[in-house]
Amino acid sequence: MSTGPTAGTHRPADERRAQLLDAAVDVLREHGLKGLTTRAVTARAGVPHGIFHYAFGSKAALVRALVERELTGAAAAWGAAVESDDVHTALRQALLAQLDVVRADPERDAYLTELVRATQDDADTRPALWEQDRYRAEVEHRLTDWSRDARIRWAAPVADVAALVLSATDGVIQAWVLDRDDRRAETSVDLLARAVASLARPA
Numbered sequence: 001m002s003t004g005p006t007a008g009t010h011r012p013a014d015e016r017r018a019q020l021l022d023a024a025v026d027v028l029r030e031h032g033l034k035g036l037t038t039r040a041v042t043a044r045a046g047v048p049h050g051i052f053h054y055a056f057g058s059k060a061a062l063v064r065a066l067v068e069r070e071l072t073g074a075a076a077a078w079g080a081a082v083e084s085d086d087v088h089t090a091l092r093q094a095l096l097a098q099l100d101v102v103r104a105d106p107e108r109d110a111y112l113t114e115l116v117r118a119t120q121d122d123a124d125t126r127p128a129l130w131e132q133d134r135y136r137a138e139v140e141h142r143l144t145d146w147s148r149d150a151r152i153r154w155a156a157p158v159a160d161v162a163a164l165v166l167s168a169t170d171g172v173i174q175a176w177v178l179d180r181d182d183r184r185a186e187t188s189v190d191l192l193a194r195a196v197a198s199l200a201r202p203a
Helices: 013-031 038-045 050-055 059-079 087-104 106-121 126-150 158-179 182-197
Strands: 152-154 200-202
Touching: 013 038, 013 050, 013 059, 013 106, 038 050, 038 059, 059 087, 059 106, 059 126, 087 106, 087 126, 087 158, 087 182, 106 158, 126 152, 126 158, 158 182
Parallel strands: none
Antiparallel strands: 152 200
């Protein structure tokens, strides 16, 4: 719970936004997107309601910021992936890292999926989808690095390979969310890494 003895005192805007984003996550975990109101967020943060408008101005701005922060965290799994001249190994480790993020906190994946869908349906929050483009760009960057290090080229444009990887990874993750079968998920990750690595050609 995002409360504290200084909750109602003056704090820098960035600190206030982080405090309210943390409170919004708590609300989402307990009540889902329908329960995400500005009053619920400020109540959870233990601050006056007026502080919300000082920090974000609107609920749409809060949702945008939340999607941006959460997808940035998801992209970090790719940013921290190993360097390797074996594309299959590098892909497998990156995909397992992505799966592990979800396995460590399945509730986070559930509310993030709900948030992203909301941004697609709401004109006020749709601009947050630029963060998904940044996520895809991170995957493209890693694929490009691996192709350079392994001295290979991709049989399709790297942007298309990245889109395939993200779509297939999402399928693996959603299957795990439904059945919680670690062995099946890890086998799927290995097969996906092999399938994508088969698109590599000698440079």
